[in-house]
Amino acid sequence: MKANPIQRERHQISKKHPYYKGHPGYEGHNYGDQKQHKIYIDGFHPKDLKPHLYKLEQYYRKAKKYTELVSDQGIIIMESGKIYKQKVVDVPVIKKDNFLIDKSVINKEQLLSQIPYHHICNQIVAKYYGYSAEIMLVVEGKYEGPTFEPVNFYFLANEWVNLENPIIAEELDRFLSVLK
Numbered sequence: 001m002k003a004n005p006i007q008r009e010r011h012q013i014s015k016k017h018p019y020y021k022g023h024p025g026y027e028g029h030n031y032g033d034q035k036q037h038k039i040y041i042d043g044f045h046p047k048d049l050k051p052h053l054y055k056l057e058q059y060y061r062k063a064k065k066y067t068e069l070v071s072d073q074g075i076i077i078m079e080s081g082k083i084y085k086q087k088v089v090d091v092p093v094i095k096k097d098n099f100l101i102d103k104s105v106i107n108k109e110q111l112l113s114q115i116p117y118h119h120i121c122n123q124i125v126a127k128y129y130g131y132s133a134e135i136m137l138v139v140e141g142k143y144e145g146p147t148f149e150p151v152n153f154y155f156l157a158n159e160w161v162n163l164e165n166p167i168i169a170e171e172l173d174r175f176l177s178v179l180k
Contacts, residue, residue: 035159040100046150049139055178059129061136071119077108084108096163134161135168137175
């Protein structure tokens with residue numbers, strides 16, 4: 001029997017690794033509590049990623065499931081039994097070469113009241129792929145039957161990461177070569 005991605009994660013990652021949930025450096029999903037930037041590839045649509053997903057398996061780190069509720073009152077995230085409203089501190093996107101760098105911060109505020117009656121519900125799985133803790137590829141999607149359908153993807157980088165750094169540039173190039 002083939003292990004699902006979350007079971008595989010538990011077996012692959014040691015307690016000393018920063019992706020291990022009990023490690024002091026573990027930061028979980030990016031919703032803005034930590035200062036991380038999203039880097040998008042200009043002109044590359046999430047559906048274009050689907051035929052290349054199998055090539056990323058060797059770089060798999062973790063998966064995170066959450067429920068996203070979109071309403072006229074904003075975006076609400078349900079994860080780990082808690083409900084959060086996203087509050088976006090928007091910053092203009094920077095275009096650099098073929099990349100769009102989004103330094104906006106998404107803070108989450110725990111909701112203790114009711115969920116808006118009129119909303120659209122999306123069950124999202126975020127899959128994380130990476131070589132190091134400095135930059136990771138995040139592919140967000142939905143399962144339609146047994147098939148994973150990407151709806152969003154981006155590189156997640158720590159705020160101090162410099163795209164001009166040869167090591168970071170090499171890591172980005174490695175991912176981009178897989179996606180071609």
